Amino acid sequence: MPFPPxxxxxxxxxxxxxxxxxxxxxxSARAEKTNVLMICVDDLKPALGCYGxxxxxxxxxxxxxxxxxxxxxxxxxxxxxxxxxxxxMTGLRPQSIGVYDLMTHFRLAAPDATTMTQHxxxxxxxxxxxxxxxxxxxxxxxxxRSWSAPSWRPKAGDYLSRESxxxxxxxxxxxxxxxxxESTAVSDDDYKDGQIAIEAISRLRAxxxxxxxxFFLAVGFLKPHLPFVAPEKYWDLFDPNELPMPQVVTAPKxxxxxxxxxxGELRNYSDMGTKEPIDExxxxxxxxxxxxxxxxxxxxxxxxxxxxxxxxxxxxxxxVLWGDHGWHLGDHGxxxxxxxxxxxxxxxxxxxxxxxxxxxVSKSLVETVDLFPTIAELAGVDxxxxxxxxxxxxxxxxxxxxxxxxxxxxxxxGSMLGRAIRDDRYRMVEWKKPGDGADAAVIELYDYxxxxxxxxxxxxxxxxxxxxxxxQLASQGEALPQWQATxxxxxxxxxxxxxxxxxxxxxxxxxxxxxxxxxxxxxxxDEFMSTQPDPQAASKRFPxxxxxxxxxxxxxxxxxxxxxx
Numbered sequence: 001m002p003f004p005p006x007x008x009x010x011x012x013x014x015x016x017x018x019x020x021x022x023x024x025x026x027x028s029a030r031a032e033k034t035n036v037l038m039i040c041v042d043d044l045k046p047a048l049g050c051y052g053x054x055x056x057x058x059x060x061x062x063x064x065x066x067x068x069x070x071x072x073x074x075x076x077x078x079x080x081x082x083x084x085x086x087x088x089m090t091g092l093r094p095q096s097i098g099v100y101d102l103m104t105h106f107r108l109a110a111p112d113a114t115t116m117t118q119h120x121x122x123x124x125x126x127x128x129x130x131x132x133x134x135x136x137x138x139x140x141x142x143x144x145r146s147w148s149a150p151s152w153r154p155k156a157g158d159y160l161s162r163e164s165x166x167x168x169x170x171x172x173x174x175x176x177x178x179x180x181x182e183s184t185a186v187s188d189d190d191y192k193d194g195q196i197a198i199e200a201i202s203r204l205r206a207x208x209x210x211x212x213x214x215f216f217l218a219v220g221f222l223k224p225h226l227p228f229v230a231p232e233k234y235w236d237l238f239d240p241n242e243l244p245m246p247q248v249v250t251a252p253k254x255x256x257x258x259x260x261x262x263x264g265e266l267r268n269y270s271d272m273g274t275k276e277p278i279d280e281x282x283x284x285x286x287x288x289x290x291x292x293x294x295x296x297x298x299x300x301x302x303x304x305x306x307x308x309x310x311x312x313x314x315x316x317x318x319x320v321l322w323g324d325h326g327w328h329l330g331d332h333g334x335x336x337x338x339x340x341x342x343x344x345x346x347x348x349x350x351x352x353x354x355x356x357x358x359x360x361v362s363k364s365l366v367e368t369v370d371l372f373p374t375i376a377e378l379a380g381v382d383x384x385x386x387x388x389x390x391x392x393x394x395x396x397x398x399x400x401x402x403x404x405x406x407x408x409x410x411x412x413x414g415s416m417l418g419r420a421i422r423d424d425r426y427r428m429v430e431w432k433k434p435g436d437g438a439d440a441a442v443i444e445l446y447d448y449x450x451x452x453x454x455x456x457x458x459x460x461x462x463x464x465x466x467x468x469x470x471x472q473l474a475s476q477g478e479a480l481p482q483w484q485a486t487x488x489x490x491x492x493x494x495x496x497x498x499x500x501x502x503x504x505x506x507x508x509x510x511x512x513x514x515x516x517x518x519x520x521x522x523x524x525x526d527e528f529m530s531t532q533p534d535p536q537a538a539s540k541r542f543p544x545x546x547x548x549x550x551x552x553x554x555x556x557x558x559x560x561x562x563x564x565x
Contacts, residue, residue, distance in 0.1 A: 034354060034379045035207070035317040036120070036216040037308060039301060040088070042081065042132055042225035043337065044323030046072075046348045047294060055244055057237050057295045060302030061350070064321060066359045068352025069396050073365045075407045075422060079325040079337040079344035082135035084368060088322065089115040089134065089146065091372035091387030093408065095419065095434075098480030100412045102138040105521075108509055109483035111556030114385045115146040116372045120216045123381045128152075128203055131196040131220035139513050144521040145554070154195035158227055160186050171268035180269035181289040182229040188299060191229060193221050197300040201307040208311040214379075219304060223297040224327075226336075227269060228289030230296035237295055240288040245280075246330040247453060252341075254457040256431065256442050258413045261328065261344075263335035283330045290329060315354055318378050322371060323347040332454070340411045340420040340429050340444075342454055351396050353378045360399040365423070366392050367407040406472060410479065418444075421473045425449050428459070428469035434481040438470070445469075485509050485559065508559040522552040 048058045050065035051072070077087040083094040086106040090113045094100050098109045106113065117127035129142075129151035136142050142151055159165050161184040168178040188194035200219045207215040223230065251260050266286075267273050275282055301321070308314050326344045328334040337344045349366060352358075355378065369389035376383045377393035392403045406423040413431070420429045429444040445459035445466055459466055485507050515527045528542055543549075545557045 033124075033214050033381065035214055035313060036125075036375055036379055037204075037304075037317050037319045038216070038218045038375070039304070039319070039321045040085070040131075040133060040218065040220040041297060041301075041321065041323050041348075042220070042222050043325065043327050044224060044294065044297070044348060045326035045329075045343065046323075046346060047291065047329075048298075048348060050350075051348060055238070055242065056291060058298040060298045060305060061321060061348075064301075064305060064319060064352055065350050068319065068350050069357050069360045069362050069399050071349040071351070071362050071364065071366050071395075073363055073407075073424070074347050074349035075345050075365070075367050075409055076323075076325040076347050077368045077409050078411060079339060079409070080411075081132075081324055082138075082140055084324040085133065085135050087368045088324070088371055089117070089143075091116065091369045091385070091389035093369055093388045093410070093476075095410055095417070095476070095479035096388055098483040100410065100417070100482050102135060103140055104483055105140055105143075105509065105555050107143065107555045108485070108559050109480075111554075111560060115143060116375065117146045117216055117218060118143075119372075119376065119383070119385060120379075120381060121146075121148055125214050125216045126207070127216040127218070129218045129220070130199050130203065131192075132222055133218045133220045141513060141516060141521050141555070152199055154192040154199075156190065156192045156195055158192075158229065160184050160190055160229075164229075167270045169270040171270075173268075175268070177269050178227065179271040180227050180266060180286065182227060183232040183235040183289075183292070186231050188231060188296070191223075191231070191296075193223050193297055193300045196221055197303045200304045204304070204307050204311055204313065208313055221297045221300060224290050224293035226266065228286065228293045230289075230292045234296045234299070235288065235292040238288055238291055240284050243284065243287050243291060245283065245287070246332075248331055248455055249333045251332050251334070252444075252446070252454055252457050254460075255444055258416070259339065259341075259418065259429070259431070259444060260332070261334050261336060261338040263328075265336040265338070277333070278330070278335070286335075287329050290327070318354070318375060319350075319352040320371065320375060321348065321350040322368070323349075324368075338411065340409065340418050340427070342427070342446075342448070344411075345409050345420070345422070351378075353393075353396050356396040357399050362395050362399040363424075364392060364395045364399075364402040365404045365407045366395075367404075367409065370403075406469075408473065408476065412482070417479055419473055419479060421469050423469070426465060426469065428466055428473070430470060430473060434479045438474075443470075509555070512555055512558045522554060523558060524552055528553060528558075 047053045047056050048061050049056045050062040050070055076084045078084050078094045082102045083100055097106055099106050121127045126148045129147050134142050159178050159182055161182055164178045164182045168176050171177045203217055325337045326346050327337055328343050331343050370392050373383050373389045373391035374393050377391045390403055395401050406421050409420050411418045415433050416431050417434055418429045418431045427446045430441045432441040443459040443466055444457045445462055446454050447458055515523055525542055545553050547557055
């Protein structure tokens with residue numbers, strides 16, 4: 001199967017010619033900088049051999065752990081794709097940005113945020129994104145400012161078997177979906193993750209040809225995200241009757257009903273909508289599919305790590321593996337992510353750095369926002385940007401040390417936001433509308449020392465612990481509400497309520513997405529003029545919106561500057 005050619009290195013050198021003098025002046029400092037390979041895996045919970053899962057078959061991730069530090073107390077900042085990835089890339093928590101959904105591009109709410117890869121580019125790196133780094137879909141788009149060139153995505157479909165393709169149906173939102181699983185006799189490269197591995201290896205080879213240019217390669221693998229598809233040889237690795245079934249199948253006692261997830265994401269698949277409840281046989285099959293898909297992505301990660309070794313890049317490259325959030329596999333009777341519970345919030349994080357420890361395990365609490373400053377410090381890149389994250393590079397070097405005594409994460413339910421704080425023993429969740437008084441909150445508290453399976457909300461029995469953890473949470477300030485598009489007549493950055501029925505709101509964010517034909521996060525003049533009802537007036541507006549005079553409009557320029565105009 002042919003693949004798109006890699007972007008030529010001369011393209012990058014042309015792009016960076018304007019800073020060549022500065023790079024030469026800093027050559028002695030840059031010689032000390034380190035390359036970065038960041039591997040992001042969609043929906044990967046710590047169901048891995050190196051994390052003590054005896055059923056998992058993940059030899060390549062296990063080998064990476066033996067070369068670095070495994071973090072056993074790592075947590076996402078929100079258990080859903082887009083906000084979690086926003087936190088990774090910006091170092092800002094969802095409650096600091098004000099984006100908790102899949103649809104809203106983070107720059108609408110935080111137009112001046114500097115992303116991790118954007119910062120590395122500003123420090124002389126080439127930054128390339130492959131596969132899924134930002135969440136692109138549901139109306140959301142990539143962030144062009146974060147990359148040295150447009151990011152790359154595979155072209156393969158989700159399904160390969162005739163039976164699966166024939167079963168594709170529109171879900172309740174009109175998106176076409178097939179079955180939740182697929183096992184078929186195909187090669188690794190016929191699915192998307194195999195193609196991502198091939199492209200990542202090509203990019204590593206191109207970077208190896210230019211050892212004087214430091215690189216940041218972000219590789220985003222898609223499995224084990226639904227649908228659980230993998231070549232049948234990975235399904236054959238497991239006896240489904242030996243895989244672990246959920247130990248607790250009911251929600252925590254005395255927990256608010258709205259804290260649960262309905263598993264609607266799974267129900268969207270064409271063979272799942274009628275299964276209520278999900279029976280034992282289906283549960284076992286889905287768990288089998290998750291483990292098979294995890295072994296499949298582990299094999300692709302192994303190919304990339306092998307290429308890193310063969311190209312002799314390992315000794316000068318920081319390798320980070322990160323799962324964007326966990327996943328409920330029938331525990332508490334729940335499926336998918338979308339909660340503040342342990343199975344959804346805990347993630348795998350492994351950091352292998354030339355200056356770090358090898359084969360070590362850390363109990364230090366870390367959260368996703370901490371990766372931005374940690375990678376920067378390990379790479380020798382200064383970080384003047386103000387963010388929520390806190391570097392744990394010292395823990396990578398000395399795994400017995402600690403940097404945090406608690407982490408925080410969130411999940412929304414309608415107008416309410418569940419703000420969670422987790423320390424070594426407890427998790428407390430405060431549910432209320434942003435801006436409401438403390439007395440309006442509904443509280444959950446779980447004691448993982450006495451109740452590791454999270455079966456009982458003990459908030460009423462432990463008022464002192466609740467008070468202490470709420471005070472810690474309050475020290476972060478009030479959470480921002482979900483960002484809403486400004487009205488055409490609003491001021492830049494104003495978060496206004498929806499317009500009345502007599503004055504419909506113009507959704508500039510949606511209009512941007514419709515006009516961004518190539519989904520690169522920027523509007524050319526041609527894209528801007530597409531479907532304009534007043535072309536002559538629109539052509540005059542374009543230069544007023546284009547504040548940096550680069551001939552293109554960013555999301556911020558189109559939405560916020562355009563709104564103010």
